[in-house]
Amino acid sequence: MSARTETAVRFRVRDRVLRPEILLLAAALAFTGVLTLVPLGYLLWQTFVEDGRLTLDVVREAYGAFGLGELLWNSLRFAAGSTAFAVVAGTALAYVVVRTDVPLRRLMFVGVLVPLLVPGVLYTIGWIFLAAPRSGALNQVLGRGSLDVFSLSGMVVVEGLHLVPIAFLFMVAAFRSLDPALEESALASGAGAWTVFRRITLPLARPALSATILILAVRALESFEVPALLGFPARVWVFTSKIWQALGEYPPAFGTAGAYALPLVVLTCVGLVLHRLFSGRSRSYETITSRGVTPRVVKLGRWRWPVAALLAGYVVVSALLPILMLVYVSTQRVYTGVSTAGFSHLTLGAYRHLFDDPLVRRAAWNSLLLGVGAATVVMCTMTVVAWVVVRTKTPGRGLADGLAFLPIAIPGIVIGLALLIVFLRVPIPVYGTLWILLIAYVTRFMPYGIRTSSISMGQIARDLEESAHVSGAGWWQTFRRVFMPLLVPGFVAGWIYVLLVSLRELSSSLILYSPGREVLPVVIWNRYQDGEFGELAALGVLMVLATLVLAAVSYWIGGRAAAAARR
Amino acid sequence: MLDVRALVKTFPDGRRGRVVALDGVTLEVGEGELFSVLGPSGCGKTTMLRCVAGLERPDGGEIEVGGRLLFSSHGAVDVRAVDRGLGLVFQSYAIWPHMDVFRNAAFPLEVAPRRKRLPAREIRERVESVLSAVHLDHLADRRATDLSGGQQQRLALARALVMQPPLLLLDEPLSNLDARLRDELRDELKRIQHERNLTVVYVTHDQVEALTLSTTIAVMNEGRIEQVGPPRDVYLRPSSRFVADFVGAANLVEGTVRSREPGGTFDVETPFGSLSVPSTGEFRSGAKVLVVVRPEDVSLRNGAGGLRGRVLSTGFLGDAVDHVVSVGDVELRVRSSAAAAAQPGSDVGISIEPGSCTLVPAD
Numbered sequence: 049m050s051a052r053t054e055t056a057v058r059f060r061v062r063d064r065v066l067r068p069e070i071l072l073l074a075a076a077l078a079f080t081g082v083l084t085l086v087p088l089g090y091l092l093w094q095t096f097v098e099d100g101r102l103t104l105d106v107v108r109e110a111y112g113a114f115g116l117g118e119l120l121w122n123s124l125r126f127a128a129g130s131t132a133f134a135v136v137a138g139t140a141l142a143y144v145v146v147r148t149d150v151p152l153r154r155l156m157f158v159g160v161l162v163p164l165l166v167p168g169v170l171y172t173i174g175w176i177f178l179a180a181p182r183s184g185a186l187n188q189v190l191g192r193g194s195l196d197v198f199s200l201s202g203m204v205v206v207e208g209l210h211l212v213p214i215a216f217l218f219m220v221a222a223f224r225s226l227d228p229a230l231e232e233s234a235l236a237s238g239a240g241a242w243t244v245f246r247r248i249t250l251p252l253a254r255p256a257l258s259a260t261i262l263i264l265a266v267r268a269l270e271s272f273e274v275p276a277l278l279g280f281p282a283r284v285w286v287f288t289s290k291i292w293q294a295l296g297e298y299p300p301a302f303g304t305a306g307a308y309a310l311p312l313v314v315l316t317c318v319g320l321v322l323h324r325l326f327s328g329r330s331r332s333y334e335t336i337t338s339r340g341v342t343p344r345v346v347k348l349g350r351w352r353w354p355v356a357a358l359l360a361g362y363v364v365v366s367a368l369l370p371i372l373m374l375v376y377v378s379t380q381r382v383y384t385g386v387s388t389a390g391f392s393h394l395t396l397g398a399y400r401h402l403f404d405d406p407l408v409r410r411a412a413w414n415s416l417l418l419g420v421g422a423a424t425v426v427m428c429t430m431t432v433v434a435w436v437v438v439r440t441k442t443p444g445r446g447l448a449d450g451l452a453f454l455p456i457a458i459p460g461i462v463i464g465l466a467l468l469i470v471f472l473r474v475p476i477p478v479y480g481t482l483w484i485l486l487i488a489y490v491t492r493f494m495p496y497g498i499r500t501s502s503i504s505m506g507q508i509a510r511d512l513e514e515s516a517h518v519s520g521a522g523w524w525q526t527f528r529r530v531f532m533p534l535l536v537p538g539f540v541a542g543w544i545y546v547l548l549v550s551l552r553e554l555s556s557s558l559i560l561y562s563p564g565r566e567v568l569p570v571v572i573w574n575r576y577q578d579g580e581f582g583e584l585a586a587l588g589v590l591m592v593l594a595t596l597v598l599a600a601v602s603y604w605i606g607g608r609a610a611a612a613a614r615r
Numbered sequence: 616m617l618d619v620r621a622l623v624k625t626f627p628d629g630r631r632g633r634v635v636a637l638d639g640v641t642l643e644v645g646e647g648e649l650f651s652v653l654g655p656s657g658c659g660k661t662t663m664l665r666c667v668a669g670l671e672r673p674d675g676g677e678i679e680v681g682g683r684l685l686f687s688s689h690g691a692v693d694v695r696a697v698d699r700g701l702g703l704v705f706q707s708y709a710i711w712p713h714m715d716v717f718r719n720a721a722f723p724l725e726v727a728p729r730r731k732r733l734p735a736r737e738i739r740e741r742v743e744s745v746l747s748a749v750h751l752d753h754l755a756d757r758r759a760t761d762l763s764g765g766q767q768q769r770l771a772l773a774r775a776l777v778m779q780p781p782l783l784l785l786d787e788p789l790s791n792l793d794a795r796l797r798d799e800l801r802d803e804l805k806r807i808q809h810e811r812n813l814t815v816v817y818v819t820h821d822q823v824e825a826l827t828l829s830t831t832i833a834v835m836n837e838g839r840i841e842q843v844g845p846p847r848d849v850y851l852r853p854s855s856r857f858v859a860d861f862v863g864a865a866n867l868v869e870g871t872v873r874s875r876e877p878g879g880t881f882d883v884e885t886p887f888g889s890l891s892v893p894s895t896g897e898f899r900s901g902a903k904v905l906v907v908v909r910p911e912d913v914s915l916r917n918g919a920g921g922l923r924g925r926v927l928s929t930g931f932l933g934d935a936v937d938h939v940v941s942v943g944d945v946e947l948r949v950r951s952s953a954a955a956a957a958q959p960g961s962d963v964g965i966s967i968e969p970g971s972c973t974l975v976p977a978d
Contacts, residue, residue: 511709514670517696518703519723519774529726533713 068523069440073448076433080451083491087466088313088458094469095306110294110307120311123286126203126275127268133208135261138215141362144355145216146223148346151356157220159363164213165595166371167552168273169569170588173576174370175206176277177377185373185386198282207274209366211264218263222256241346255326262323266316270459272555277576287312288461288555295465295559302469309462316457371592378585398582399590408587411566418482418567419550422489423543429490430497431539435531437498438505439513449498456495463488464559480562488556493546500545504538537605544602548595616814617644617667617782622676624662636662637673638838644782644816644831649808651817651825654835655861660818661706663835664784667816668703669696681781702775706787708767710759710774717755720746720773741777748807749773765796772804776811783808783815789824801828822862826850834858852895856975859907866908866947869977872898881974886945887922887967894974903977910937910950912971915957916964924965926957940965 095106111119144150145157163171178186179197187195196202226249234248235241275289285293287308294305348355377383379394402408430452436442437449455463467488471479478484512534516526554569561570568591575584619642625633636659644650652660665671667678669685672693678686680701685694711719721742724733733741746752749769754762762770768788775783788804789797805828808815819825825832826846834841834849834857842854853859859867870885880893885906892906915938924942936956938949942965949965957963 509707509709511705511707512711514696515703515705515709515771515774516711516722516726517670518668518699518701519726520697520700520778521722521726522697525726529722530711534711 069436069442072432073436073440073442073444076429076436076448077444077451079429080433080448080454080494083487083494084451084454084458087463087470087491090470090473091306091309091462091466094302095310098303106303107307110301110304116311119285119287119290119308122200122284123269123312123315125200126207126279126284126286127265129200129204130207130211130268130271131261131264133204134211134215134264135257137208137362138212138260139219139257141212141359142216142219142223144359146220148348148355150348150352150359156356156359156363159360159367160216161213162363162367162371163210165592165599166210167554167569167572167588167591167595168210168271169277169552169554169572169576170374170591171210171370172206172273172277173572173584173588174373175202175209177373177383177581178369183385186369188385198278200279200282200284202282203274203278203284206278207268207271210274211267212366214267215260215264218256218260219253222253222260226252258326259323262319262326266319266323266457269312269316269319272459272461287315288459291461291465292558302465305465306469309459309465313458313462316459317454320454320457374585374588374592376585377581378589380582383581383585398586401583402586402590405583407566408568408571408583410564411568411571414482414485414565415551415567415569418485418489419547421486422493422550423546425486425490426493426497426546427501427539427543430494430501430542431535434498434501434505435527438502439510449502452498453495455491455493458492460488460492460553460555461559463492464556467491467556468559479560480565482565484560485557485565485567488560489550489553492553492556493549496546496549497542500538500542501535504535504542507538508534537608541602541606544598544605548598548602551591551595616646616648616681617642617650617816618677618679619643619663619667620677620679622663622666622673622678624659624666624671624673635838637666637676640676640835640838640840642833642840642843644814646814647812648830649805649813649815649817649828651819651829651832652835653819653822653825653832653862656820658835659838660820660835661786664703664786664816664818667782668701668784669694669699700778700780702778702780702783704768704771704775704783704785704788706790708771708791710762710767710770712760714759715755716746716751716757716759716762716770717742719759719770720777723774723778742773745773745777748776748810749803764792765800768792768800769803772807776807776813781814783813785815785817787819788817790819790821797824804828826862832862834862836861851971852973853907853975854896856905856977859905859973859975864910864948866910866913867905867975868908868945868947870904870906870974872900872902872904872974874900883974886943890967890969890972892969892972892974896974896976898974898976904974905977907973907975908947908967909971910948912968913947913949914966914968915940915949915951915955916966922965922967924963926959926961926963928959929956 096102096104098105141160145153145160150156166174175197176184178184179195179202181187181193181196181198184195184197187193197206230252231244231248234244239247270288272288272292275284275286276292279286279289290308291305291312294301294308376386376390378398379396380390381393381395381397384390433448433452437445458466467484468479471484478487508531512530513526516530521529552569553567554573557567557570558573561567566574568587572584572587575581575587619640622637622640623635624637625635628634638659640659640663642650642652652663654660662671666673666686667680673686673688675688676686677684677689680699684690684692685699686692711722714722721738724738724741727733743752743755746755749772751766751769751773754766759767759770768791771788789800792800801824807813817825817828829846831843832846832849833843836857842849842858849858850863853862853865856867859865868885868887870883870890873882873884873889875898876882876891878893879895880891881898881904883890883892883904883906890906898904922942924940924947927939927941927946929939930937931953934953935950936953938951938957940947940949940963947965951957
């Protein structure tokens with residue numbers, strides 16, 4: 049071999065294989081692949097393989113008593129209904145708050161977001177206290193039985209109300225990023241206000257709207273709390289509650305549960321693929337808008353105060369009522385509906401019980417440990433994956449991105465089920481420990497990690513890294529001294545977000561926890577099943593307060609980062 | 616000092632094909648030169664600079680700096696950007712917002728490999744000296760984001776200079792500054808270049824910047840070098856229609872060569888009659904050419920005789936006035952002193968100084 053070819057070969061090896069991004073990509077693919085594909089693989093196996101043979105027996109059995117058609121029909125009605133509710137309400141609220149001169153806009157903005165602070169299980173229970181057919185507080189006012197939360201329409205409304213803030217946030221972003229010049233030039237061309245809305249505003253917002261509809265539909269399909277708590281008594285079954293029911297049998301029917309889980313995953317994956325298509329298109333729309341513009345404000349005139357009243361009414365119903373209900377219940381020794389007698393016998397006994405209960409203390413500690421652990425693992429690993437995806441041109445990076453994002457289409461209850469199957473078969477002793485919960489949380493919340501990391505990375509100008517390279521800083525030094533410090537605000541915000549969603553995770557925890565390894569949402573769930581409403585409500589109130597503090601810290605950090613970026 | 620040979624770079628164009636950004640670029644930059652690469656946006660000049668810096672990997676060709684081969688597609692050499700040790704100033708400055716002024720400038724010295732790293736005291740001295748050279752020494756502990764645009768530009772320059780690189784690469788460094796600041800920094804850049812005897816490659820789309828600053832200009836278009844030479848040559852004797860048009864304002868008057876005259880001039884038939892125009896090019900009789908007539912080489916006269924024209928419009932520039940004058944079917948741009956200016960709509964006499972004009976091929 050001549051000297052020249054030798055250097056050529058060495059050049060190629062260093063260049064193609066041993067570059068850090070290739071090694072990192074391999075690590076990223078391994079990490080995301082193991083977390084997402086292995087559980088799904090075991091789920092398929094459990095469902096379709098029996099005694100080493102491929103068979104449809106389990107599936108046939110699962111749908112023998114209860115048809116796939118009805119399950120599909122219920123799930124779609126529930127998902128479509130709550131999505132429609134949330135998108136219509138969220139879009140209208142966003143338009144009013146961003147684009148009109150309605151009074152107290154800032155306060156309304158925060159008010160609409162309040163349900164985000166309440167974990168789904170608490171929000172649902174709050175509405176049971178409000179609208180249960182016999183004991184519900186609203187029914188005491190409106191007359192018994194006028195509202196029935198234990199029904200498909202009850203499910204749709206409660207899930208819809210809880211999804212509204214998400215639709216609202218997406219549409220606020222869409223309306224804000226709309227360059228007023230686009231509308232003003234239509235006005236200048238002689239188009240009236242309604243024509244401008246119909247021909248300019250709406251078409252420009254349509255990609256964002258489509259993306260929002262799809263992501264909400266996926267979330268509604270994955271929802272567990274509402275169907276399990278509200279649909280169970282009413283016998284309105286959807287996929288998630290049916291999985292839960294199958295696992296509650298003795299012995300747990302893993303195969304049956306898998307047969308219910310697979311069509312659900314197919315459905316959510318279709319939604320996710322469509323969502324990616326639409327959000328890609330909405331991004332191409334964003335390029336034509338300029339940043340940092342104040343949107344054009346529509347003057348409401350004499351409708352200003354009526355609209356404000358409507359908005360305030362919405363905030364009261366969606367946020368204040370369920371929370372106040374929890375507060376009230378938490379002050380009652382025995383909850384028997386709202387009454388003057390109840391108000392004269394307020395007690396903090398439930399709170400005292402909580403602090404004295406070793407089980408609750410342990411659950412709080414477990415939740416904290418898992419939240420911090422999941423947030424740290426997710427953000428550290430996803431920062432590296434996002435770097436490979438955003439900053440390198442390595443072929444295969446799209447796959448790593450897709451794998452990290454895939455769990456958004458896997459309902460928590462399915463992740464729980466799949467991991468349960470994996471660790472009952474694989475001789476790694478994590479079942480019965482917190483580790484199995486940690487794995488579930490990391491898998492579930494990877495998508496949030498990859499999203500926040502890639503967004504904040506996209507905002508760091510490439511020049512800043514390139515100038516470090518040219519200055520003689522190697523890959524690691526550039527990462528450590530230039531990239532990481534600039535990334536910290538986004539990293540912390542993402543970390544807090546993952547911590548928040550981990551603290552409220554119920555569906556996979558419920559399947560994977562074991563005695564002594566409870567987390568707070570599981571405690572709430574169990575207290576509800578045992579009818580201990582006072583302690584449940586007290587614990588809920590404390591969780592909402594903790595969430596509020598964390599959200600405030602996150603908002604403050606985000607504001608500081610934005611201010612720094614503006615300079 | 617810098618040798619770029621037959622550099623080729625293509626980018627995928629989003630579909631199947633590839634866009635050619637550099638189409639066999641060859642350049643030779645001598646020691647101590649201030650070498651400008653001038654061209655419209657998208658001509659490949661920034662890509663060329665990024666290839667030299669090591670931020671872009673060429674598809675083919677060679678790059679050599681001070682006798683050290685940095686890239687070669689034949690010998691399979693590709694020195695990483697990190698190891699090239701060249702100074703680069705970005706158009707956006709790329710000042711790190713999380714470091715103060717001193718840290719920004721000290722960064723290249725602080726990240727040097729341990730065995731080559733200077734002791735802390737020496738780093739401090741070097742950074743202080745380079746900061747004072749760009750007049751930022753009094754702001755050393757200021758946050759980098761608190762600097763004005765001009766100050767950020769100086770800091771970017773200081774950061775590039777602190778390594779004492781053999782070659783300094785500047786990518787449109789003045790394009791984000793307002794006009795006054797641009798003049799000021801241009802002079803300063805020239806001073807620093809002169810004092811330190813730096814070799815500089817300067818990428819710009821601004822012909823005034825290139826003409827005033829450079830010892831040599833390379834005019835680039837569509838990934839190719841059109842002409843290389845001292846500013847005077849490029850301006851006075853453009854070799855192609857593109858260069859004549861892009862560097863300075865020019866009237867391009869169609870004509871046909873009638874004959875070659877002694878002393879390097881050509882007799883050219885034009886709509887204005889026959890002109891005797893000097894050119895270093897080779898043109899046969901009957902060749903279609905363009906006569907490059909700079910607006911300042913046309914003068915306005917009152918009264919009769921010579922060419923007649925009508926002033927269509929004027930533009931007041933302060934120290935001069937631009938006129939658009941129609942002469943027959945041709946519109947000519949004419950620049951005169953404010954005192955000699957004519958009113959729009961007036962009839963004027965026109966005379967062209969053919970000795971200051973030059974010829975380029977018509978296609």
